[in-house]
Amino acid sequence: xxxxxxxxxxxxxxxxxxxxxxxxxxxxxxxxxxxxxxxxxxxxxxxxxxxxxxxxxxxxxxxxxxxxxxxxxxxxxxxxxxxxxxxxxxxxxxxxxxxxxxxxxxxxxxxxxxxxxxxxxxxxxxxxxxxxxxxxxxxxxxxxxxxxxxxxxxxxxxxxxxxxxxxxxxxxxxxxxxxxxxxxxxxxxxxxxxxxxxxxxxxxxxxxxxxxxxxxxxxxxxxxxxxxxxxxxxxxxxxxxxxxxxxxxxxxxxxxxxxxxxxxxxxxxxxxxxxxxxxxxxxxxxxxxxxxxxxxxxxxxxx
Amino acid sequence: xxxxxxxxxxxxxxxxxxxxxxxxxxxxxxxxxxxxxxxxxxxxxxxxxxxxxxxxxxxxxxxxxxxxxxxxxxxxxxxxxxxxxxxxxxxxxxxxxxxxxxxxxxxxxxxxxxxxxxxxxxxxxxxxxxxxxxxxxxxxxxxxxxxxxxxxxxxxxxxxxxxxxxxxxxxxxxxxxxxxxxxxxxxxxxxxxxxxxxxxxxxxxxxxxxxxxxxxxxxxxxxxxxxxxxxxxxxxxxxxxxxxxxxxxx
Numbered sequence: 001x002x003x004x005x006x007x008x009x010x011x012x013x014x015x016x017x018x019x020x021x022x023x024x025x026x027x028x029x030x031x032x033x034x035x036x037x038x039x040x041x042x043x044x045x046x047x048x049x050x051x052x053x054x055x056x057x058x059x060x061x062x063x064x065x066x067x068x069x070x071x072x073x074x075x076x077x078x079x080x081x082x083x084x085x086x087x088x089x090x091x092x093x094x095x096x097x098x099x100x101x102x103x104x105x106x107x108x109x110x111x112x113x114x115x116x117x118x119x120x121x122x123x124x125x126x127x128x129x130x131x132x133x134x135x136x137x138x139x140x141x142x143x144x145x146x147x148x149x150x151x152x153x154x155x156x157x158x159x160x161x162x163x164x165x166x167x168x169x170x171x172x173x174x175x176x177x178x179x180x181x182x183x184x185x186x187x188x189x190x191x192x193x194x195x196x197x198x199x200x201x202x203x204x205x206x207x208x209x210x211x212x213x214x215x216x217x218x219x220x221x222x223x224x225x226x227x228x229x230x231x232x233x234x235x236x237x238x239x240x241x242x243x244x245x246x247x248x249x250x251x252x253x254x255x256x257x258x259x260x261x262x263x264x265x266x267x268x269x270x271x272x273x274x275x276x277x278x279x280x281x282x283x284x285x286x287x288x289x290x291x292x293x294x295x296x297x298x299x300x301x302x303x
Numbered sequence: 304x305x306x307x308x309x310x311x312x313x314x315x316x317x318x319x320x321x322x323x324x325x326x327x328x329x330x331x332x333x334x335x336x337x338x339x340x341x342x343x344x345x346x347x348x349x350x351x352x353x354x355x356x357x358x359x360x361x362x363x364x365x366x367x368x369x370x371x372x373x374x375x376x377x378x379x380x381x382x383x384x385x386x387x388x389x390x391x392x393x394x395x396x397x398x399x400x401x402x403x404x405x406x407x408x409x410x411x412x413x414x415x416x417x418x419x420x421x422x423x424x425x426x427x428x429x430x431x432x433x434x435x436x437x438x439x440x441x442x443x444x445x446x447x448x449x450x451x452x453x454x455x456x457x458x459x460x461x462x463x464x465x466x467x468x469x470x471x472x473x474x475x476x477x478x479x480x481x482x483x484x485x486x487x488x489x490x491x492x493x494x495x496x497x498x499x500x501x502x503x504x505x506x507x508x509x510x511x512x513x514x515x516x517x518x519x520x521x522x523x524x525x526x527x528x529x530x531x532x533x534x535x536x537x538x539x540x541x542x543x544x545x546x547x548x549x550x551x552x553x
Contacts, residue, residue, distance in 0.1 A: 054392060055392075056388070056391070056548075076394050076396065079393060079394040080394045084389075084392040086385065086388065086389065086392070088385060089385035089388060089389045090381075090383075090384025090385035090386050090389070091384070091386060091389075092317075092321050092386060093321075093325070094324035094325055095320075095321065103313070103317055104393065106310070106313060107310070107393045107394045107395045108394060146389075150394075
């Protein structure tokens with residue numbers, strides 16, 4: 001963790017909706033300039049958490065600090081310093097793209113250049129088109145543009161690329177990377193493992209309102225102490241074994257093969273990927289066969 | 304303060320542009336009252352007594368359609384579309400945003416009242432208003448009253464598809480019993496009692512005094528009282544039930 005004051009600090013955050021305990025004790029910090037991802041199936045509490053940080057929802061208990069402010073107080077200064085891309089949101093039907101960006105720019109004390117933001121969002125050809133004529137992907141890019149035009153220090157992206165085709169997703173990733181290069185802090189939620197892996201400095205996997213894993217995406221997979229060793233045995237059957245230390249197993253396998261004078265076929269030693277970790281950590285939900293499970297599968301298929 | 308005023312003005316101008324870019328809405332807003340005026344003018348042609356009723360009646364209806372109906376629809380649309388939620392996440396002050404939306408409705412009300420007065424002068428032999436201060440008082444209180452009730456009613460509307468039905472179930476019966484099309488003295492007592500409890504009847508009474516009869520403000524104080532009671536209730540309900548998020552999100 002950086003020595004600078006964190007952009008986001010959350011301590012023992014809880015949120016209840018009546019009997020439903022949506023967020024159950026989250027603790028995390030996001031350093032300035034960091035891209036932090038919340039990963040998890042729908043209903044895990046990601047959006048609730050983000051909307052508490054954005055100031056849309058009040059928390060049941062816990063401490064939350066966003067750029068040194070309590071978002072619940074809804075101070076204008078905080079809203080001037082952050083940009084929000086909501087999960088689903090609408091727009092005036094008859095507003096033109098450039099007109100909208102220019103209108104939004106005036107809300108902020110030091111906005112970015114409007115045409116620059118139009119280009120950044122890849123909307124130059126649609127600059128004079130009304131919002132109602134835009135495709136879903138183009139509307140989503142307008143969401144990006146409106147969130148970025150105030151030149152915020154901190155950007156919230158709630159499932160920013162859901163529904164994008166692959167090319168549009170890559171373009172959105174480039175925009176998010178450019179924010180990172182500018183030193184902006186980004187908190188994003190996603191279903192997509194490849195998105196988390198491609199963009200995030202750190203991710204947390206959320207399940208039923210709790211973190212079940214947290215760390216840099218590579219370390220979540222590779223940091224695991226387990227290795228998976230697969231090989232074909234002398235009867236031609238594929239064998240798999242998981243082990244903390246493959247050294248002894250490999251020695252045993254290679255020695256036996258040499259002793260038999262055979263080649264050890266289809267040998268592989270792999271470390272779990274983020275996807276394996278994710279699937280394992282959210283496996284109970286899959287077994288339960290509920291809506292959450294379907295979402296987890298969908299996320300995996302999309303990833 | 305100057306900055307808040309500037310932001311309100313910018314928001315107002317945006318709302319005006321949005322209004323004119325939706326031609327069907329603009330059409331119904333301005334054409335319907337004039338069409339009604341023309342139709343009833345033809346039906347009552349030559350009967351000045353009836354024309355004296357219809358002109359302030361249509362003026363009252365115009366206030367209700369531009370404020371109550373338009374705001375109930377508009378706020379529901381903005382809420383369900385997620386525009387309110389999006390705005391809530393920007394530094395735009397709440398007052399500047401809602402002020403811009405309300406001022407847009409007030410502008411439409413003012414334009415329509417002007418059209419009705421001019422039509423009354425040109426085609427219906429009503430003459431220019433008899434009592435301008437009284438006209439201003441009843442237009443202003445009528446607009447504030449029905450605008451706040453429109454915002455309050457939007458809280459009841461569950462989604463935008465249902466909005467026209469929810470608006471019309473209030474709007475249509477109200478204009479029929481409140482003396483828009485005929486003199487309320489001629490309707491059955493139980494309907495008249497209901498109408499007397501509603502604000503539109505009293506707005507029309509006041510407009511009638513200002514536009515036609517010259518019956519002054521001091522004679523319409525009880526009408527003003529009823530309007531103010533509804534206004535207070537409307538403002539309280541508009542603020543208390545206000546939701547920035549669509550029903551499916553909340």
